[in-house]
Amino acid sequence: MTDYELLSRMLSGELSRAEERDLKTRMKKEPQLAAAWEALHGLPDILAAMPEDEVPPELNAAVLAHRRVRQLSRALRLVPWALAAGVLLLVLGWPDAPSEPTAVLVEGRQIVDGEVMVLAGGVPVSIDGRAEISVEPLDGPLRDGSQEVNDMKLESIAAALVGAVVTVVVYEGSALINPGADAVALAAGETHTVGSPAPPSGPGDRPVTTRTSAEALASASRDELTDRVSELEAELASLTFEQQINRGRLSAHEGSPQEWPDDLPAAFEPEGIKEAVAASMARMEDAELVSIDCDEFPCFVTMESFAEGDDWSGSVELQRNIMTSEMDYEGEVSTSTWAHAHQTNDDIQKYVTFYVAPEDSITEEVSSRTKYRIESAIEDLVAENSVPDEADGE
């Protein structure tokens, strides 16, 4: 525990008399400690007096009119992640359900949390809780993962909604498939599969092929999906950390090795990253450096965290932020962090992986490829450190 934390505990009256006496004795000899106590002591009052913000009038107007602002920009921020997962996911306005954030899932599998309306393969699904939605297009993959989504027109997306088998598995709460006259209500633990309705005719850059029997395909998929659901339920029961829930399901797009940009600032070259990490490691109390992988652009850093509690990745993220702010670079920085927890027999390995790079150097392709590299590295690490259980003879 740091001196600052001891001071904070003293402020809350959580130290024993002896501990408090020792700390006060030290404060008389250490001006820095006394200054810290002075700052900390006044902190609650200053925090309590923090003024409230004025709400932008247009925001209140939107709230009262039940319309959402800034939806599309958020959608575009999700795209790199969605592409990396092999999933095309866009957040769009939905005229019939203005009160709920709406996502469009064209293909792939997605865990949904909270109160969300999803247009899954053309089928509207309203989720209130936690559910998994999968969409399997009848005509095979729709598009290459590296395609620029930003350039796709909405008409093209609509045209891409050509027949699909949609499965909804409710883990918590409830779901309503196809709200309206033919609605199917699902409770926790229930699964439902539907073939999607025929697509609307309209403009699009994808030729519409003859559809095979939707029912037959739906039936075949139902068996596969039932098996898959059983696997997932077993997996869910054994997982301790939520981070693991999606990990196995979001298969990363492998992509192709990335070249180092010609104009990359020195701070982001392998030597620059290694120096910055070395400096921040000196401040790191509850994590150890595992590796810095600079085989391709960008370098990514893997640390093993020994912190307890559910915020175990927090201190690494904090150091990463400080490290980035100290780098010799004035421009915008793009960074992303992954937290991985893996439980072995009686041990939990916790890894935090991140990269930092100039913002304009992280294209969707780079983002996708980096995610694949990181997932692979973590899988290797976990496999390397998994000690077979001798009692089981494995």
Add this chain to the structure above:
Amino acid sequence: MAPLPDLSADTLRRAARGDARARRALVDRHGPMLYSICRRLSPEPEDCYQEIWEKVFRGLHRFDPSGPARLSSWLATIAHRHLIDRHRRRQVRGEAIPLGELSADTPQADTLMAARENHQRLEAALRRLPEGQRRVVVLHHINGMPLNKIAEQEGVAVGTIKSRLHRGRARLTQLLVREKTP
């Protein structure tokens, strides 16, 4: 400035039924508190603010004005739950954290009022806390939420929340003292 009066039970009932004027009164009265929470604790404050109000309007009929809970506490609890939900989703996905605000070390102009300067420095320091610690510090010290209530919402032991609070306050103090040191 004197605190604004609480809204009447009748206003809340009308707001729950969708009365536009009553909802306007509710948004005017409590919007600044919710927006402040979103700005301090969410990477997407505008979305956060709108989503919380959507939840409030949907659940307002469940709030009992004659019950023991104050409306502001009930609203803060909804905001807290919403933030936890969003935080968990971002953790799973791998969050891209905007770093534009990290350059908040710029010294404040001497002419600023001391209190305002304190607030600005604190806001900058708050932004540098890990999300879990920041949530506890903001909700407890700024919004007055008891630690056991925060623990209940987060689904963790009170000891964990206290630990986050101490680490958060320690980090804030460290940043503030460092800023003062020439």
